[in-house]
Amino acid sequence: MRSLLTKGSDVSSVNHRFYLGLRQIIQATFKYFIIATLHYGWAAETLAESFFDKDFYHKAYGIPKEQAYDHYNQKGAQLGNRPNHWLDISAETTGAETPLLQYARQSTQKLEQVCAKAWDFIVAGAGFAGSTVARHFADAGYSVLVIDKRPYVGGNAHDLYDEHGVLIHLHGPHIFHTNSKDVLEFLSRFTTWRFYEHRVRSVVDIADGKTYPMPINRTTLNELYGLDLKTPEECQEYLDSVKVPCTEIRNSEDVVLSLVGSDLCDKFFRNYTAKQWGGLDLKDLSPEVLRRIPTRTNTDDRYFADTYQMMPADGYTAMFKRMLDHPGITTLCGYDYLSVQNSLSCGHLIFTGAIDSFFNYQFGPLPYRSLRFEFEHLPETSHYQEVGTVNYPNNYDFTRITEFKHLTGQVHAGTTLLREYPTDVNAEREPLYPVLSAENNEALQRYQVLAVSREDVTFIGRLAEFKYYNMDQVTDAALRKAGEILQKKKKITEEV
Numbered sequence: 001m002r003s004l005l006t007k008g009s010d011v012s013s014v015n016h017r018f019y020l021g022l023r024q025i026i027q028a029t030f031k032y033f034i035i036a037t038l039h040y041g042w043a044a045e046t047l048a049e050s051f052f053d054k055d056f057y058h059k060a061y062g063i064p065k066e067q068a069y070d071h072y073n074q075k076g077a078q079l080g081n082r083p084n085h086w087l088d089i090s091a092e093t094t095g096a097e098t099p100l101l102q103y104a105r106q107s108t109q110k111l112e113q114v115c116a117k118a119w120d121f122i123v124a125g126a127g128f129a130g131s132t133v134a135r136h137f138a139d140a141g142y143s144v145l146v147i148d149k150r151p152y153v154g155g156n157a158h159d160l161y162d163e164h165g166v167l168i169h170l171h172g173p174h175i176f177h178t179n180s181k182d183v184l185e186f187l188s189r190f191t192t193w194r195f196y197e198h199r200v201r202s203v204v205d206i207a208d209g210k211t212y213p214m215p216i217n218r219t220t221l222n223e224l225y226g227l228d229l230k231t232p233e234e235c236q237e238y239l240d241s242v243k244v245p246c247t248e249i250r251n252s253e254d255v256v257l258s259l260v261g262s263d264l265c266d267k268f269f270r271n272y273t274a275k276q277w278g279g280l281d282l283k284d285l286s287p288e289v290l291r292r293i294p295t296r297t298n299t300d301d302r303y304f305a306d307t308y309q310m311m312p313a314d315g316y317t318a319m320f321k322r323m324l325d326h327p328g329i330t331t332l333c334g335y336d337y338l339s340v341q342n343s344l345s346c347g348h349l350i351f352t353g354a355i356d357s358f359f360n361y362q363f364g365p366l367p368y369r370s371l372r373f374e375f376e377h378l379p380e381t382s383h384y385q386e387v388g389t390v391n392y393p394n395n396y397d398f399t400r401i402t403e404f405k406h407l408t409g410q411v412h413a414g415t416t417l418l419r420e421y422p423t424d425v426n427a428e429r430e431p432l433y434p435v436l437s438a439e440n441n442e443a444l445q446r447y448q449v450l451a452v453s454r455e456d457v458t459f460i461g462r463l464a465e466f467k468y469y470n471m472d473q474v475t476d477a478a479l480r481k482a483g484e485i486l487q488k489k490k491k492i493t494e495e496v
């Protein structure tokens, strides 16, 4: 956002900026088209659902129209979700320039409308953080533009039906759990729920293939070591006998050793951590990373212990669509805010993308980890594994397998699995997990100082705050921040 415009600003300067922006976009679109044609033969860029040509897709691929958009995104995920080239279908397409050209034409039309308006708020990112604040502002009577660089809403929680008709989570399994009644009440305005308690088991060694409850509980210890611990007290006594006393908790290794000792640490955590964090040892990670995983002395084998554990009855995407369905909200998907910011104007910006990207990486990129998602559909298979997720800490390059039907309760003749392969962030892999370590703190703090100095912008969310937020935590933070912003706005209006 280059400058702050309020309603009634000089129309000719708005128009001038709008035309400059539009020209840039048209030029960029055609430049991209030529590059894509030269390099890939054919590559379709990210398409927002509203711009998506279902008829064309149906004719080109024979996919039923109602499944076309989900199929398109599923393909994009299989091909790596490369940021600006979601779909490279060169081998499969014939005469396929229609969607791209249609996209260029329709998107410039929509941009034209969006750029011509001075918004009360612009929200970059349509995940939990962005959608929550957007709805809060719209409910209070403000005009809000929500813009997301992906072609759909929901952020990392986006779900869709794959080409076999199974509901999957495109960016990894997302299980909703919370202790906050406020968060639950807010989200319940946009969805009903299906009761679901997530369970995870761990294969310590594929040679025997046995699975054990994770987080570690009394059953884990009894089954793994052939013990007969009958009470929480006996279990605690055992853990006390194996734990490594630690006077100061400096890192994640200290957290684990001081709770369960070295054998359990090596079997369940050390290699999983190395895979997940690109070779980092537990010692290299700040305590909060592993503090999230509890150890239990009872036999509770639920992964989470929160009061409310459930899944949106018809999926996350449906919930987000309802949240953003408000006359005060306009949603523009498929655009990177940072690329079009000079053509937009608003009273206040909420940025939910990566904080280092907003400041053009001037103190260097903050470290994130990413994942490669490998989906596999098994036809005529009711269920593949006994629980929603099975961890493989010590074998394979992937960390875990999730079977979505456990999470969603969907009835289907086949089943779809997801294997997650941790990777570095690169042109093809988006930042997913902030790497929290003492070393990164300095750069983060410098970005945070810059963020505070920008009174016209509020940074909210996992990437914007470089924090390990769960979905409920980020919703809670967004609700509170939105309330504070509205209070401030009200005060200024009253003073004027």
Ligand SMILES: Cc1cc2nc3c(=O)[nH]c(=O)nc-3n(C[C@H](O)[C@H](O)[C@H](O)COP(=O)(O)OP(=O)(O)OC[C@H]3O[C@@H](n4cnc5c(N)ncnc54)[C@H](O)[C@@H]3O)c2cc1C
Pocket: 124, 125, 126, 127, 128, 129, 130, 147, 148, 149, 150, 154, 155, 156, 157, 171, 172, 173, 174, 175, 176, 177, 335, 336, 337, 338, 352, 353, 354, 371, 432, 433, 460, 461, 462, 463, 469, 470, 471, 472, 474
């Ligand atoms: C693999 C995985 C599994 C998870 N599982 C769970 C779980 O089981 N339970 C749980 O509670 N939490 C889980 N989480 C955490 C959950 O994903 C986050 O708490 C939540 O998505 C954070 O919401 P957000 O809005 O901050 O960020 P995001 O969901 O990342 O949304 C940010 C949005 O901003 C957009 N954006 C970024 N930059 C720009 C830009 N420049 N212009 C326009 N748009 C932009 C992105 O495209 C994205 O859509 C998981 C996370 C991961 C990675």
